[in-house]
Amino acid sequence: MLGLMQDWPLLIHKIIDHAALYYREREVVTRAPEGPIERTNYGEIAVRARQVAAALDKRGIKLGDRVGTLAWNTARHLESWYGIAGIGAVYHTLNPRLFPDQIAWIANDAGDRALFFDVTFAELVAKLAPHLKTVEFYVALTDRAHLPKADIPNLVAYEDFIAGMPRDFAWKEFDEHTACGLCYTSGTTGNPKGALYSHRSNTLLAMIACSTDTLGLSGRDAVLPVVPMFHANAWGIAFAAPMTGAKLVMPGPRLDGASLCALFAEEKVTMTAAVPTVWLGALQYLEQSGKTLPYLKKVLIGGAACPRSMIEIFEKKYGVEVIHSWGMTEMSPLGTLGTLKAKFADLPYEKKLDYKMRQGHPPFGVEMRIVDAENRELPRDGKTMGKLKVRGPAVAKAYFKGEGAAAFDAEGWFDTGDVATLDSDGYMTITDRAKDVIKSGGEWISSIDIENLAVGHPAVAEAAVIGVRHPKWDERPLLIVVVKPGQTASKKDILDHLAGKIATWWMPDEVVFVDAIPHSATGKIQKTALRERFAEFRLPDAAG
Numbered sequence: 182m183l184g185l186m187q188d189w190p191l192l193i194h195k196i197i198d199h200a201a202l203y204y205r206e207r208e209v210v211t212r213a214p215e216g217p218i219e220r221t222n223y224g225e226i227a228v229r230a231r232q233v234a235a236a237l238d239k240r241g242i243k244l245g246d247r248v249g250t251l252a253w254n255t256a257r258h259l260e261s262w263y264g265i266a267g268i269g270a271v272y273h274t275l276n277p278r279l280f281p282d283q284i285a286w287i288a289n290d291a292g293d294r295a296l297f298f299d300v301t302f303a304e305l306v307a308k309l310a311p312h313l314k315t316v317e318f319y320v321a322l323t324d325r326a327h328l329p330k331a332d333i334p335n336l337v338a339y340e341d342f343i344a345g346m347p348r349d350f351a352w353k354e355f356d357e358h359t360a361c362g363l364c365y366t367s368g369t370t371g372n373p374k375g376a377l378y379s380h381r382s383n384t385l386l387a388m389i390a391c392s393t394d395t396l397g398l399s400g401r402d403a404v405l406p407v408v409p410m411f412h413a414n415a416w417g418i419a420f421a422a423p424m425t426g427a428k429l430v431m432p433g434p435r436l437d438g439a440s441l442c443a444l445f446a447e448e449k450v451t452m453t454a455a456v457p458t459v460w461l462g463a464l465q466y467l468e469q470s471g472k473t474l475p476y477l478k479k480v481l482i483g484g485a486a487c488p489r490s491m492i493e494i495f496e497k498k499y500g501v502e503v504i505h506s507w508g509m510t511e512m513s514p515l516g517t518l519g520t521l522k523a524k525f526a527d528l529p530y531e532k533k534l535d536y537k538m539r540q541g542h543p544p545f546g547v548e549m550r551i552v553d554a555e556n557r558e559l560p561r562d563g564k565t566m567g568k569l570k571v572r573g574p575a576v577a578k579a580y581f582k583g584e585g586a587a588a589f590d591a592e593g594w595f596d597t598g599d600v601a602t603l604d605s606d607g608y609m610t611i612t613d614r615a616k617d618v619i620k621s622g623g624e625w626i627s628s629i630d631i632e633n634l635a636v637g638h639p640a641v642a643e644a645a646v647i648g649v650r651h652p653k654w655d656e657r658p659l660l661i662v663v664v665k666p667g668q669t670a671s672k673k674d675i676l677d678h679l680a681g682k683i684a685t686w687w688m689p690d691e692v693v694f695v696d697a698i699p700h701s702a703t704g705k706i707q708k709t710a711l712r713e714r715f716a717e718f719r720l721p722d723a724a725g
């Protein structure tokens with residue numbers, strides 16, 4: 182017997198319609214790439230999204246067509262997402278931090294028929310245009326006065342593109358499983374691979390993001406997603422904010438500490454989200470300027486492991502709750518969130534920190550398990566490390582065009598490529614990416630644990646640990662350190678700081694000091710680049 186409830190498709194344009202009806206005047210504030218602060222609201226965004234849809238429809242963009250975006254977090258980018266998806270086309274976010282030939286490869290692979298871009302990227306787009314085989318026209322996300330002079334064919338200013346288009350254009354009708362967004366992961370092994378989100382998965386993602394023990398976004402929040410819309414759906418905030426009626430503050434291109442902290446204060450931001458490297462900069466700025474975070478209540482930190490010292494500074498010094506989270510492009514991206522469970526409420530702060538350091542527990546809608554090399558499930562004892570696999574309605578079941586099929590097993594589990602432990606309370610701890618794990622004498626050493634401890638040293642700005650060849654142990658850890666400006670630290674200082682906090686056989690064999698550690702286009706430490714740089718490195722006792 183079937184239930185008798187309505188078949189109400191989960192379509193993302195229903196989110197912006199909901200916002201327009203119930204939170205019409207709730208503000209969306211943008212630091213525009215052209216410079217000024219611009220203000221609009223959900224009512225206007227919904228109307229202009231329909232105009233984008235109408236303009237694309239007029240140009241012959243159809244169900245399933247891909248439309249690329251090369252843009253910062255702005256209101257126009259948001260309108261474009263809803264407009265593109267509202268006719269059943271697919272917004273395809275391109276990461277401007279990739280090399281131009283990578284961007285061209287991805288846009289060609291996706292077959293983007295149009296490209297929306299911010300004026301910041303005009304020169305980049307002019308360089309890319311001759312190589313973009315499928316792009317028929319370009320929309321600069323600006324008005325005619327700021328239209329770039331760069332040599333870009335079939336170029337139109339966004340404001341001209343949507344001018345005169347019907348404000349009540351009807352969304353197209355299609356199934357909730359229809360593709361909605363496309364985002365390529367970095368191509369650390371082989372070519373980049375596309376995660377293809379559906380209307381249903383994005384709507385479920387937004388509902389997950391709104392629930393209290395995840396992002397816990399409320400209509401009374403003012404949220405500033407530092408995490409870019411081109412990095413895994415801005416972690417769901419571009420959907421969750423209009424769904425709940427939260428004020429949205431879009432930082433545009435200026436993601437430095439001073440610019441972000443100014444926006445936090447001016448717009449009374451209560452919640453924000455970004456990768457740890459962004460917070461390294463922001464916390465340094467706060468320390469130097471003596472400024473505070475008077476309105477901020479909560480910060481979501483994920484995309485790479487969040488050091489213990491960072492959680493402590495946010496919580497103790499600035500009174501801002503940290504939610505450490507883990508996820509991936511292939512998971513839309515929410516995987517686990519580190520909110521504290523009720524049973525830990527009365528623990529002393531240091532013990533609470535032990536739990537907050539972990540990557541968190543999965544919300545309803547994410548299943549996870551760890552397995553060994555033969556795909557046998559491993560115990561949830563908080564100690565055993567295994568390959569982390571996931572399932573859920575907002576988890577990829579395949580990559581775009583069937584690439585990378587080996588990551589998906591017959592039971593529908595997706596291999597995250599991460600190595601983790603799971604404990605009996607459901608908390609997951611990432612020990613490494615499988616390819617970054619250090620194998621010493623047949624055992625695994627977690628580079629993340631050592632890095633986290635090293636950045637807890639007051640003079641250390643950033644730290645990375647890689648495995649280097651060792652004749653006896655196969656690999657041993659090498660600790661690479663960037664010291665904070667104006668500070669000093671010796672190898673002994675750093676090793677003394679680690680001593681007693683990790684097993685002796687985990688202690689790095691050597692510490693090297695560098696000016697900077699390279700980061701990927703999504704702000705993660707680029708271990709591959711470090712391994713190349715230190716490929717010939719000889720450890721002090723590895724002469725034999």
Ligand code: ADP
Nearest residue numbers: 366367483484485486506507508509510611703
């Ligand atoms: P990319 O590989 O393009 O940077 P993702 O953002 O999808 O894209 O990367 C996901 C990976 O980032 C995860 O598989 C994991 O290795 C790492 N990661 C994400 N969040 C965390 C975290 N909180 N702690 C440790 N690693 C993390």
